Amino acid sequence: MGRVLIYLRPYGKWMALAWLFMLTELIIELWQxxxxxxxxxDGVMKQDVAAIFTWGAVMLGASLLAFASGIANSFAAAYVGQEYGFALRTALFAKIQSFSLARIEQLSPASLVTRMTNDVTQVQNMLFMSLRIALRAPLLVVFGVAMAFVVHARLALVLAVAVPLSAVFLLWVVQKAAASFSAVQRALDRVNGVMRENLAGMRLIKAWMRKEYEEERFAAANDALMERTMSVLRLVETITPVLLIVMNTAIVAVLLFGRHHIEAGTASAGQVVAVINYATRTTAALSMFTFITMAFSRPRASAARLAELLEAPGERHGA
Incomplete structure (x- = not known):
């Protein structure tokens, strides 16, 4: 991975700027x-309209600042992603040009095309997600639970149980998905290889009437790609339903315990609403891990394939 990420060095300032905007958006979201x-x-329970308008105006201003920070973060992340993709493709093309014909055939032209296009795109997507939500989501989960403890420690204990359970399940899925996506990329190489061989030998295929054989060969490779992709997607798509079950159960528990604390006078309605709000935001952040898992599991395999190509020794052209 390090061999691939070395091309990020010229964009360090833009990455820092993207993270700064992300942290601004996160702090405001935790404050809301x-x-x-x-x-x-202070407003609804005491029937103080002035307090409602005052705190409402503060909340609106904070939301506008978070909105602007989110847009700026997306712009900076997109800029870094596109510039990085350009630099990586340039380096890969230069490396391929240094290979001999024998070396190119050994690596498989179809695999080289896949690495130059699909694999680079996967790594670009991983970079964009890293700058946009991949760091923001776990920080929101951790500090969301911490802020819930600041508001009301006893109610926050429910989240302290539900969140680790969800995290353990997520780590298990990520480990399984990473291995599966490597198989998907190999299957994609096979599909590209069959297509390239078919197009290169079209005259011979027509001359020898091998149309049905070629269709069967492509169908076999295509079916293998479909089956492997569907298998890993089924695994990844279990994340959201499981997380929603766990976290929605936690929210119901907070409501039940919150009612008890309000009646006992050990919590206010505002505190219960704040803890529920943190639980809701934590649930949304955990749900993002479905996309984050997709954005990181597959690119890990792609980055390894790109690093293998970049680390291959260059050769002079020859037979």
Missing amino acids: PLLMGKIID
Whole structure:
């Protein structure tokens, strides 16, 4: 992975800027449930309209700042991703030009095309996700639970149980998916290889009337790609339903315990709403891990294939 990411060095300032905007958006998002609790306790419960408008205006201003930070973060992340993809493809093309014909045939032209196109795109997507939500989502989960403890420690204990259970399940899926995506990339190489051989030998295929044989050969490679892709997607798609079950159960538990604490006078309505809001935001952040898993599992295999190509010794052209 390090051999592939070395081309990010010229864009360090843009990456730092993207993370700065992301952290700004995150801080505001973590602050908003506290503002919502203030509106309920100081405004709604005390029937103070002035307090509702004051805290509501603060919340609106913070939301606008978070919106602007999110847009700036997306722009910086997209810029780094596209520039990095350009630099990586340039380096790969230069490396391929240094290979001999024998070396190119050994690596398989179909595999080289896949690495120059699909694999680079997968790594670009991973980079964009890293700068946009891959770091923001886990930080939101960790600090969301921490802020819930600041609001009301006893109610936050429910989240302290539900979140680790979800995290263990996510790690298991990521490990399984990483190995599966390597098989998907090999199957894609096979499809590209069959297509290239078919197009290169079209005259011979028509002359020897091998149309049916070639169709069967392509169908076999295509079916293998489809089956392997569907298998890994089924695994990844289990993330969201499982997370929703666990976290929605946690939210129901917070509501039940919150009612008890309100009646006992050990919690205010605003505190219960704030903890539920943190639980909801944590659930949304955990749900993002479906996309993050997709964005990281497959590119890990792609990055390994690109590093293999970049680390291959260059040769002079020859037989």
